[in-house]
Structure formats: C-alpha cells, structure tokens
Amino acid sequence: MLYAVKGNKQLKIDEAEKETYLKLGYDIAQVSGNELKTVETSPSKTVSWKDYQAVVTENADLKEQLVAAGSGTPETLKSLQEQVDTLTKENKALKEANKKLKDAAKE
Known part of the structure; x- marks a missing residue:
C-alpha cells in the first residue's frame, strides 16, 4: 500500500495515482514495520x-x-x-x- 504524504496529511493511494500526487508536491511512502518510509520524494520540493x-x-x-x-x-x-x-x-x-x-x- 502506498501513501501520499505532505505535511501532516497521509493519503492511501494506489500505484496509478503515484505520479499525480508527486506532481502535486506529495512524497510517496510505504509502510515498513510500524512506520512510513519515503520511497520517492516530490520533484517540486525546494530548498530555502x-x-x-x-x-x-x-x-x-x-x-x-x-x-x-x-x-x-x-x-x-x-x-x-x-x-x-x-x-x-x-x-x-x-x-x-x-x-x-x-x-x-x-x-
């Protein structure tokens, strides 16, 4: 199961929605044990x-x-x-x- 994570939001998504959420600025994470591990970071993130x-x-x-x-x-x-x-x-x-x-x- 994939999750789209942005701030304190965690949305369950499927593989087909992954690219859409990445473009919206969400990171993609998977459950590993009892925690979410980021598997892909949004390309729209910036550094201050x-x-x-x-x-x-x-x-x-x-x-x-x-x-x-x-x-x-x-x-x-x-x-x-x-x-x-x-x-x-x-x-x-x-x-x-x-x-x-x-x-x-x-x-």
Missing part, C-alpha cells in the same frame, strides 16, 4: 535560500581545508605510493618468514 547558502559556505570551507591539508597533490600521492610500496615489500618478507617458521614447526 538560507539552507542553500549554508551548504555553499560549508562546501567552500571544506575545499579550503582539503587544499590546506595537501590531500590529492602530486607530492602527497607520490609519498603515499612510496609508503604503499614499502609496506607491500615488508608484508611479503613477513609472509615468507612466517611460512618458514610454520614449515620448521612441522618438522
């Missing part, structure tokens, strides 16, 4: 200017932090790749040593 500006500001701040941290720069990526290579070699050596110890313990 205040919320939009808050997200834009936060995005700009995060981009600045990312640049300041040096993440993604070629130097950082090269350094990380060198660390990966070193750790891979170390891991291989430890696996070989572990295998030798297991073989020695079997004998």
